[in-house]
Amino acid sequence: xxxESESPCHVFLVTFPGQGHMNPTIRLGKKLASKGLYxxxxxxxxxxxxxxxxxxxxDQPSPIGSGFIDFEFWDDGWELDDPRRRDLDLYMPxxxxxxxxxxxxxLRNRAGENRPVxxxxxxxxxxxxxxxxxxxxxxxxxxxxQSCSVFSIYYHYSRKYVDFPSESDxxxxxxxxxxxxxxxxxxxxxxxxxGEYKAIGRSILQQFRNVSIPFCILMDTFEELERDVINHMSxxxxxxxxxxxxxxxxxxxxxxxxxxxxxxxxxxxxxxWLDAKPPYSVVYISFGSIVHLxxxxxxxxxxxxxxxxxxxxxxxxxxxxxxxxxxxxxxHVLPDGFLENAGERAKIVKWSPQQKVLSHPSIACFVTHxxxxxxxxxxxxxxxxxxxxxxxDQVTNAKFLVEEFGVGLRLSRGESEKRLxxxxxxxxxLRDAIVGPKAKELRENALKWKNAAEKAAADGGSSExxxxxxxxxxxxxxxxxxxxxxxxxxKNLEKA
Numbered sequence: 001x002x003x004e005s006e007s008p009c010h011v012f013l014v015t016f017p018g019q020g021h022m023n024p025t026i027r028l029g030k031k032l033a034s035k036g037l038y039x040x041x042x043x044x045x046x047x048x049x050x051x052x053x054x055x056x057x058x059d060q061p062s063p064i065g066s067g068f069i070d071f072e073f074w075d076d077g078w079e080l081d082d083p084r085r086r087d088l089d090l091y092m093p094x095x096x097x098x099x100x101x102x103x104x105x106x107l108r109n110r111a112g113e114n115r116p117v118x119x120x121x122x123x124x125x126x127x128x129x130x131x132x133x134x135x136x137x138x139x140x141x142x143x144x145x146q147s148c149s150v151f152s153i154y155y156h157y158s159r160k161y162v163d164f165p166s167e168s169d170x171x172x173x174x175x176x177x178x179x180x181x182x183x184x185x186x187x188x189x190x191x192x193x194x195g196e197y198k199a200i201g202r203s204i205l206q207q208f209r210n211v212s213i214p215f216c217i218l219m220d221t222f223e224e225l226e227r228d229v230i231n232h233m234s235x236x237x238x239x240x241x242x243x244x245x246x247x248x249x250x251x252x253x254x255x256x257x258x259x260x261x262x263x264x265x266x267x268x269x270x271x272x273w274l275d276a277k278p279p280y281s282v283v284y285i286s287f288g289s290i291v292h293l294x295x296x297x298x299x300x301x302x303x304x305x306x307x308x309x310x311x312x313x314x315x316x317x318x319x320x321x322x323x324x325x326x327x328x329x330x331x332h333v334l335p336d337g338f339l340e341n342a343g344e345r346a347k348i349v350k351w352s353p354q355q356k357v358l359s360h361p362s363i364a365c366f367v368t369h370x371x372x373x374x375x376x377x378x379x380x381x382x383x384x385x386x387x388x389x390x391x392x393d394q395v396t397n398a399k400f401l402v403e404e405f406g407v408g409l410r411l412s413r414g415e416s417e418k419r420l421x422x423x424x425x426x427x428x429x430l431r432d433a434i435v436g437p438k439a440k441e442l443r444e445n446a447l448k449w450k451n452a453a454e455k456a457a458a459d460g461g462s463s464e465x466x467x468x469x470x471x472x473x474x475x476x477x478x479x480x481x482x483x484x485x486x487x488x489x490x491k492n493l494e495k496a
Contacts, residue, residue, distance in 0.1 A: 008038040008067075009478045010110065012117045013143070014103060016095075016125035017047035017076075019289035020373050022262035024145050024220045025123065026069075027245035030260065034065030035471045038115065041071050042106065044095070046080050048073035050264040062260055069260060074102035088199035096128045103132050118478035121218070124154075127206035130213040139477045141216040141470075142207065146372045148219055148226045148241065149179055149400060150188060150393045152233050157191055158208035167193045178232040185413055186399045189391040194416070196391055211237055215477075216470060220245050220376060222456035222463050225405070225449065240466045244380040246355050247457040261353075264289065268349035270313055270357065277311050277362040280443075283430060284357055284383075285367040286315035288374060291390050297420060298332045301367075304426030306338060310364070310434065311345040315352050358383050365433040365442075367411075370397040382450030384408060384433050384442035390415040406445040409433050 011032055015025040022043065029039040048071060051057045061070040077098045084090045107117055121141045122129030133140035144151055156176050157164055165172045165184045170193055174182040184192070190201030211217075220243035223230055233239045274282065283305065287293060293301075305312050319331045339346055354374070358366065358381035368374045370389040375397045378385050385408040387398040394414070401408040409429050411421045432438050456463040 008115075009036075009118050009475055010038045010040065010115050011119045011121060011474060012040045012042065012107070012110070013121045014042045014099070014126055014129045015123045015143075017044040018125075019262060019264055020371050021123055021125065021145055022047070022051070022264075023373050024243075024245055024262075025143060026260055026262045027220075028121070028143055028218065028242070029069050030064050031242075031245060031467060032471065033067030033069050035468070036066040037471065037474070038067060039064075039069045040106075040110070040117075041069065042103070043073060044076045044098075045073040046076070047264065051262070054263050054266045056261045056263045058260075064260070072106055074099060074106070088197055092125075092199045092203045095126065099126060100128050100132055103129065104135070107132070107136055107138070119474045122207075122214075124204045124207045125200065127203060127210055130207075130210040134213055139474070140214045141218055142214045144217055144219045146393045147375075147397065147400070148221050148230050148233060148239065150372075150396055151217075151219065151239070152176055152179060152229050153182070153187055153191070153396065154204055155208055155211070155233070155236070157187075158205050165192050170194060178228040180399075180404060182396070182399070185416055186396055188393045188396055189414065189416065192416075196415070200392065214238070216240050216473070218242050218470065220372070222453060224452040224456055224462070225376075225379065240470060241456075242463050242467045242470070244376045244453050244457065244463075246377065247380050247453055263351065263353075265317065265351040267351045267353045270347055270349055270352055271360070273347045274313065274357070274360045274362045279361045280364040280434070281311055282360075282362045283308075283310050283312040283365055283367060283434070284363050285312060286352065286354060286374070287369040287388070287390075288371045289317065291369045291371075291394075292319065292329055293332070293388075294420075295330065295332060299335050300421060300423045301426055302335050302338050303423035304430065305346075306341050307423065308427045308430045309345075310430060311347075311362075312342075313347045313349065313352070313357065315349055318350055355381070365430070370394040370401060372397055375401060376453075379405060379407060379446070379449040380453035382443070382447040384439070384446050386411050386429050386433055388412050388421065405449060407442055407449065409438070409442070 013025050013029055015021045025041055029041050033039045057071055061068040076095060078084060110117055117138055119139045119141060120129055120133040121143050123143050123145060130140050156162055162176060163172055164174055171184045173184060174187055189195035190197055216238050219239060219241045221241045222243050223241050230239060230241055316332055319329060355377050358377050363383055365384045365386060366378050367386045367388060370387050371394060385401055387401055387408050388411040389395045389398040391414060402410050409432055411429060412419055433442060455461050458464060
């Protein structure tokens, strides 16, 4: 590590304790560290423990390029098996109650260690980070972990500029600048009067009350993908697309095997199996870290897969004990004889290194819940998708993947539809996406977005340029603060 006296430019990232939040946070941290910055990433102790148990992070600061990444965790005040963790109406406020003073103390501690923080980066689910930055007079930015289109939806909802679905008009369609018409069930479900998990929506909306505080809003998207809405929102907020972050990571040879990922489970090895499959022959199925489909839906998908004749890699994550206890959920069970019938065509894993899987030449299509990480990884890897969204921004992402980006086929409109995708329908969609007349168009569109993503992430590309501008701005602000501190010290000495 650099000597204490050097006081390197230090960026502190705070994230919500979730897989879909930690992944882009670590990717951004790596990118910034590779440019010589000292990075600290912080979330709750329980999620930090999961990362350590999975071998995703180490105990010491990790060298990345010419910089370092460190971790620091705070206690959210509840026991690991506390059932209140699954009630977001209770947990989101608790996160703020525990997080604000903890973050304040961490900032004071780092300053006392001669590692003062030069920039704080928060996330939409922890909007109070901007308040702490403001209290300490530290420049603040936000890492927006959803699409710019979804950012625009939340922004306009918070400002009440247009009509949104309400209890008096729940089926109202939404028309926003630079976006296609959104049907009532295509806005993030957290904003719908009958949607679940409204506590998340309320928390995100708090971020928009603070939208004037951050000097920059970083987004894991890229200009070529969402050009119109990015251009429009840039006239309102300091939006800076820097994605796809996993594509922008380029390290010297000595760092290529650096530990660090956002995985809360240890990934299973599946590449010997994938290597043995022909190009464009494998269906990849994963629904992220949180979505839990019904047992009946899993059974229908299993039969459809078996009947299709295609090989498939299916991520069936273990059900956390607290989810089982608090929500009454049960682990998925595959139909009797399923694995025997599928034979070598089947590979079932508990977790996978998804970005590496999607870039494997054997992958033909991706059955996904349409979380933004999964969506942008599929687009940037040139892989067509079958969309099975459930809630949140997934329903919005599904619309764009199918109707705007032209890379997907729709299985459902979301959890609110309460519709079972039966085995014959699922099998037919697989065929349409892989060998049917639509398959060629889907793959051509997917490869177009892959090329655009690589161009954005390359040296001189739009995202790479934006990241460098962000780093230069941080260093400029840091130099200014150092000069102020030095001037104050000189004045104090003169007075003495």
